[in-house]
Amino acid sequence: MTVHRGRWSLEDRLERGLRELPFDVPPGTASLTVQLSFEGGVIDLGCHGPSGFRGWSGGARRAYTVAADWATPGYLPGEIEPGTWHVWLGLHRIPPGGVPYEVTVTTSASGAPRPDAPQPPPRPGRPPRRDLPAPAGTRWLAGDLHSHTLHSDGTLTVHELACLAASRGLDFLAVTDHNTVSHHPELPAAAAHAGVTLLPGQEVTTDLGHANVFGDTGWVDFRRPSADWAAFAAARGGVMSINHPLSGDCAWRRPLSEADRPPFVEIWHSSWWDRRWGAPLAWTDLWLPGGAVPLGGSDFHDPAQHKTLGEPTTWVLAEAEDGDGVLAGLAAGRTSVSAAPDAPVLLRVEDDLIAVGADGTVLVRPDGRRAAVRGDLVRTPADGPGMHRLETYENEVIALCG
Template identity: 85%
Template sequence: MTVHRGRWSLEDRLERGLRELPFDVRPGTASVTVELSYDGGVIDLGCHGPDGFRGWSGGARDHYTVSADWATPGYLPGELEPGTWHVWLGLHRIPPDGVPYEVTVTTSTSSPPRAAETPPPRPERPPRRELPAPRGMRWLAGDLHSHTVHSDGTLTVHELACLAASQGLDYLAVTDHNTVSHHPELPAAGAHAGVLLLPGQEVTTDLGHANVLGDTGWVDFRRPSADWAASAAARGGLMSINHPLSGDCAWRRPLPARDRPAFVELWHSSWWDRRWGAPLAWADVWRPGGVVPLGGSDFHDPAQHKTLGEPVTWVLADDAGDGLGDVLGGLLAGRTAVSAGRDAPVLLRVEDELIAIGAGGAVLVRPDGRRAAVRGDHVRIPVDRPGMHRLETHENEVIALCG
C-alpha cells in the first residue's frame, strides 16, 4: 500500500495544475485500486503507467480500479506493467485556504470480480426523415456531443445507444472527457440498438474543450491545442472547438490562426437564446474564411435540461445501404447542416443549391450578410458563394445553419 497526503494550495494550482503522485507496481500484480479523499475544492483524478495513459475520470469519481481484464469506466484494462506508475491529480478548483487530501493506492495479486451488463431491449425507432440528396447519398441525423459512465454521464454505452435510436438518430458521437475507454464498447452497442456510434473524446481543460472525432487513439490533453488538431488530422479524424462561449467552459486556449480548425460546435445547449448573435460573431473572428457549423446536445443525464438530439447535426454521407453511411467522411468534407431537432426546419446545401424545408416565413442570411425572405415550405435557392448560411425568424432567432 502507498499513501500520499498533504495540502494543495492555490499557489500549487497556479504553478502547475496537474500533479503526478508515484507508486510502484511489482511483477505479478493483477490489479491496482486508487482512492482519493479531500475536503473542499474540486480535484480531478486519472492514471498513467510506464507504457502510457491508463485512464481519466476527472471530478466524476473518487476511486478507480485497473486490472488485466477489467477497469473502472474511464480507465483502460490490460496487463499491469511493472515499474513506476502515477496517480494524476488535476487541481481544478483550489480555494485560497487550500485543500487537504489523501491518496491511497492498493495493489493486489488477484483481479476483482466483474459484473456482467445486460443490454436494454432494442428500441423502436421513428421513421427516418427523408431529405433531398444527390444520388447515392443520404442526410443522416445525429448528435456530436454526448457522455456516458466512462466520464460524468449517468448512462452506460448500451443505454445511451438505445436512447439515441429511440430519438430517431442515425448516428451519435460518444465523447467522454479525456478518455477512450468507451471506444471498445461502441460497435456492439451500436449494432444492438441500430445506430452508428462514432468514437470521440472531449479533450477537456480549464481553458476550453474540444471534441476529437474518429478512431484516433487517446489525445494528450496536457499538450498544446495545436498538437490536438495535428494528432487528429494525422490519424484520419477531426477536431472541433466545443461551446466556445459557454460560461467557464468557454474557449480561451491559445491557438495560432494557421492551426485553427474549421469545425466549431456553434450550436450548443448554452446557446439558449438564439437571438443572441455572439456565437456567430465569434465564428467570424475565429476563422474569417468560414467555419463548418456543428451541433451537439452535450447530453449527460436524462434528468438534466439537455435532450439527446437537440440540436441535430445533419451529415450528407455516402449511402452504405444500411442507412448509416460514412459519417466521418461527410464531416471531413464539410457537408453539414444543423437544426433545432430531427423534425425542425432545415437548410441544406445540395450541390449548387440551398434547400429550405419547413421554413416558410423565415429569413435566409448569406455569408456576406445579404438577407432574403423564404416563401414556401420547400424552397430552392442558388448558391453564389461558399460559407455558412443560416435561417432566422423575423425576430433574428437562428433556426437552421448550413455549412
C-alpha cells in the same frame, strides 16, 4: 500500499494544474485500486502507467480499479506492468484556504472481483427517417456530435445511450467522454444492438477550453498544446472541432494560431439557449476568415438534465451510412444544423440551398442579405463559401449550414 497526503494550495494550482503522484507496482500484480479523499474544491483523477495513458475520470469519481481483464469506466484494462505508475490529480478548483487530500494505492496479486455488467435495455422503436433532398448516392444523416456516458461524467451506459439515440430518430451519435477512450471498445456492440451508428470520439478537456476529436484516433494527450491535438487527429484520419466556444467557464481561451485552427466549430451547443443572442455567430465569423464549418451538439449527460439528445441535430451528407461515411462527410464540411430531427432545416446541395419545412422564415446569407422563405421546399442559389442560416422574424436562429 502507497499513501500520499498533504494540502494543495491555490499557489500549487497556479504553478502546475496537473500533478503526478508516483507509486511502484511490483511484478506479479494483477490489479490496482486508487482511492482519493479531499475536502472542499474539485480535484480530477486519472492514471498513467509505464507504457502510457491508463485512464481518466475527472471529477466524476474518487476511486478506480485497473485490472488485466476489466477496469472502472474511464480506465483501460490490460496488463498491470511492473514499474513506476502515477496517479494524476487535476487541481481543478482550489480555494484560497487550500484543499487537504489523501491518495491511497493498493495493489493485489490475486486481482479484484469484476462487477456484474448491466443488461442492455430492449432495442427501441424509432421514428420514421426523414428523406431530405440529396445528390444521387448520398443521404443526409441525422446525428448528435456531443454526448457522455458513465465512462466520464454521464449517467448512462453506452448501450443505454445508444438506445436513447435510436428512440430519438438519430442515425448516428458521437460518444465523446472526457479525456478518455475507454468507451470505444463498447461502441460496436451497442451500435448493433440499438440500430444506430456510434462514432468514436473524445472530448479533450482542459480548464481553458474543450475540443472534440472524432474518429478512432487513439487517446489525445490533453497535456499538450492545442495545435498538437489537431495535428494528432489529422494524422490519424480524425476530425477536431472547437466545443461550445462561449459556454461559461468552458469557453475556448486556449492559444491557437490562425494557421492551426480547425474549421470545425460547435457553434450550436445546448448552452445557446436564446438563439437571438448573436455572439456565437460573431465569434465563428472571426475564428477563420474563410468561414467555419458549423456543428451542433447537445452535450448530453443525464436524462434528468435540461439537455435533450439530438437537440440540436447535426446533419451530415454521407456516401455511406456507417461511421466512416459520417466521418468523411464531416471532414468534407457537408453539414447542416437544426434545432431537432424534425425541425426546419437548411441544406447545401452542390451550388444550391434548400430550405425544408421553413415557410415564413428568413434566409440570411454570409454578406448579411436577407430574404423571406415562402414554401415548404424552397431551392435557391448559394452565395459561394460561408455560413448561411435561417432565422425567425424575431432573429432567432433555427438552422445553419456551411
